[in-house]
Amino acid sequence: MRYRHMTAIFAATVALNFAAPASAVDLEVTHWWTSGGEAAAVGEFAKAFDATGNKWVDGAIAGSGGTARPIMISRITGGDPMGATQFNHGRQAEELVEAGLMRDLTDLATKEKWAEIVHPKSLLDSCTLDGKIYCVPVNIHSWQWLWLSNAAFEKAGVAVPKNWDEFVAAGPALEKAGIVPLALGGQPWQSAGAFDVLMVAIAGKDVFMKVFGDKDAEVAAGPEIAKVFKAADDARKMAKGSNVQDWNQATNLVITGKAGGQIMGDWAQGEFQVAGQVAGKDYTCLPGLGVNEIISTGGDAFYFPLLEDEEKSKAQEALASSMLDPTTQVAFNLKKGSLPVRGDVDLGAANDCMKKGLDILAKGNVIPGTDQLMSQDTQKQKEDLFSEFFANPSITPEDAQKRFAEIIASAD
Structure with missing residues (x-):
């Protein structure tokens, strides 16, 4: 995929999309973007929507997606829907769609040719159920990164x-210097995500897809995954002094040089940016842990609950259009640290780490996110397992792998 300069055609499209409506509408948008970098990024969406003559009413919910999603779902099922709401790409909103509570965006997507501008194709596929499109993918977030503090290693x-093995080998020197080798927050999704990253780096793409795509319990119980659990055991030993809960608190340990590194998605870049740090100078990023340069194509999408108010329904369309506008895509993703879903935008301002991600994406070295491959029930079981594994050193890698294989055997 080539990222090229925006054309005059796009400028004309922006003008059409952003034309003021007959009457301004307040539209509540719920999301869980509350860290410094996230807030800066979501502000770009609000600015773009306000430019249509409507008004973005921010419905930020503090905490992670695991905290926010139940609140969002409860409101929608309870008859108090917001105008739009964030979910991750994949199956998180599947039951809401099946219940007829989410708006069908197929006509808008066809009119604006989303199938031609959204790349990779899997992003729009994740918004599609029974041939109808129900969400707007807004970015590509990849989990497969190791962020390193240059000052900590100095x-x-x-x-x-330069890779995971060298990082593990540097652990004792970091500890001797009073530095936590690996920053890891206490939220279950962080430890589960770290394991998934280790799996791709150490066992490779084919094994990852057999386990999470094919739900192959035999592979999950096999020797390749045993190597991954050994690496996860190394990771939990290195992370034992983190003592933080939220992911951005863990990122801050790296930013301040109190921790050597963090396994975290590319949204961590937003925090480095807000802190004024420069990629390649103040911090180093290793896609695929420097072992296997593959990135996942998960990320964020917005769904639009069915509303009876006709004017608000029109405002929903204006919001959907503005989120995919090329100018907005660039502004939002540069601040979020993610990659745009459009392959036709100018990303000349991208930093070194984002350019690495773009290069990997262009080569097609990608995998789906686990949210795209497994149900939320299975995801929750996996998160519970790894939360316990990282918190309790008495659980052996062998015992944890056995439980993991059982989860995969019953996965849907």
């Missing part, structure tokens, strides 16, 4: 690692 007297 203080420890060791070179900045």
Whole structure:
């Protein structure tokens, strides 16, 4: 995929999309973007929507998606829907769609040719159920990154690692210097996500897809995954001094040099940016943990609950259009640290880490996110397992792998 300069045609499209409606409408938008970098990014969506003559009413819910989603779902099923709401790409809103509570966006998507501008195709596929499109993908967020503090390694007297093995080997030197080797927050999705990243890096794409795509319990119980659990055991030993809960608190440990590194998605870039740090100078990023340069094509999408108010329904369409506008895509994703879903925009302002992601994406070295492959019930079981594994060193890698294989055997 080539990222090229926006054309005059796009400028004309922007003018049409952003034409003021007959009457301004307040539209509540719920999301869980509350960290510094996230707030800066979501502000770009609000600005673009307000430019249509409507008004973005911010419905930020503090905490992670795991905290926010039940609240969002309860409101929609309870008859108090918002105008639009964030979910991740995949199956998180599947039951709401099946219950007829989400708006069908197929006509708008056809009119604006989303199938031609959204890349990779899997993003729009994740919004599609029974041939109808129910959401707007807004970014590509990849989990497969190791973020490193250059200052921490300088203080420890060791070179900045180039891969996972070098990072593990540097652990004792970091600890001796009073630095936590690996920052890891206490939220279950963080430990489960770290394991998924380790799986791709160490066992490879084919094994990842057999386990999470094919739900192959035999592979999950096999020797390749045993290597991954060994690496996860190393990770939990390195993370034992983190003592933080939220992901951005863990990122801050890296930013301040109190931790050597963090396994986290590319949304961490937003925090480095807000802190004024420069990729390649103050921090180093290793896609695929420097072992296997593959990125996942998960991310965020917005769904639009069915509303009886006709004017608000029109405002929903204006919001959907503005989110995919090329100018908005660039502004939002540069601040979010993610990649745009449009392959036809100018990303000349991208930093070194984003450029690495773009290069990997262009080569097609991608995998789906686990949210796209498994139900939320299975995801929750996996999160519970790894939350317990990382918190309780008495659980052996062998015992944890056995439980993991049982989860995969019953996965849907």
